[in-house]
Amino acid sequence: MDSEVLADLLGVLIRNRCVNDGTPESGYEHRSVETLAEFFGETGTVFEPHPGRQSVLYRVQGSDPSAPRLMLLGHLDVVPADRTGWDHDPFGGRVHDGFVWGRGAVDMLNVTAAMAAVFNRYLSGEAPQPAGDLLFLAVADEEAGAKFGAQFLAEHHWAEIACEYVLNEVAYPAMRLTDTPVFPVNVGEKGPFWRTLESTGTPGHGSQPYGTDNALVPLARAMAGLAEAPAPVGISDEWREFVDGLGLPDEKATAWLDPERIDQVVEDLAAESMGLARFVHACTHLTVSPNVLQSGVKSNVIPEGGRAEVDFRALPGQDGSTVDDHLAKVLGADRDRIAVAPVMDHEASSSAPSGPLWEAIVDAFGRLAGSRRVVPTLTPVTTDLRFFRERGAVGYGVGWYDDRIEFPEFLGMFHGRNERVSVESLHRTYSLLDEIVEGFFARV
Ligand SMILES: [Zn+2]
Known part of the structure; x- marks a missing residue:
């Protein structure tokens, strides 16, 4: 595959501007579904639960009906x-x-483009027929909860998209914490537990606030408390496997696995790399981010209502009760004045780092990168893999990058500024995925 063709495809996907602002009318994923039809030279099965919110499925039939199905899953928004x-x-x-510059260059149009190029080899007959079915699914609405994308498909069209193995995001670059770089592969993700908080008060004149029931005050106190209170620590099996895989010196590894010392580890890391500190903190704590606060209408009117939104992310082993216990503790006496409602409840999900797809990943790195140092990694963000893991599929996120952007800076590009991917990295990810697909079907 020519690097230029890959960079061109990624460029078009970026220029299609499938911007998802959370409203049903945004997204416009139909544009990129059309781009894919042009790229493949044929149309796939299109799903459109809301005008413009298209996802598309392509399939290459396997030679052995009893062999497992592998899906390449990318989002378009x-x-x-x-x-x-x-x-x-x-x-x-x-x-x-x-570098190819633009929104989506690493989240995750780069991987979607690389997957399309790999899939096209099978669709066009350039690569031999796989043992099991190979599916390519490009979905809408990953960035706003997936109700017009993967969630909709999993709930209403599972028979069509069913598969045993899935490759998706997050595709990380190598980590260099010791002299030997390691390749992080996403095997698990934290669970989003979003909450709204609402307070009510009594309106009055802002000139005489004494003893008034101001709806903003308890909410502001709650937001500050949630930002500052130490949140529950969790050392999950996934974290253990990650730390084991890093090959850190014993003393360091012990500290990274000690719930009593992990906060000090994070603080020390922050002095060197805030990006890495944030990652380690998120992988070992329930995270709490108070992100929306609305109250009041005018400088001289005591507000009668207020509303806030908080983004909690739970580790494997934590659940809704971890979130609600923590919330109750922080709210304290204000509990009676603030109504809490769930917006999203998804527990963490993960797949064991073993079996034919995992082995194919390790082999592919060994063959292409000359190192089999692949580390199962937990990701703090939410991906579409949760809908597939819930239905029994094994799912990972994987990619391969050159060294022009280091792991901590890379994390900052997700939803951040100056998002970009080198053309070389795009081609590497394509080669790696191609090798994994071939290796997987050779094993099953
Ligand atoms: Zn993404």
């Missing part, structure tokens, strides 16, 4: 981007200095 603070147009999708 991206989060909004403002031109401010970017060195190049976030929707230009052009190559500058060897």
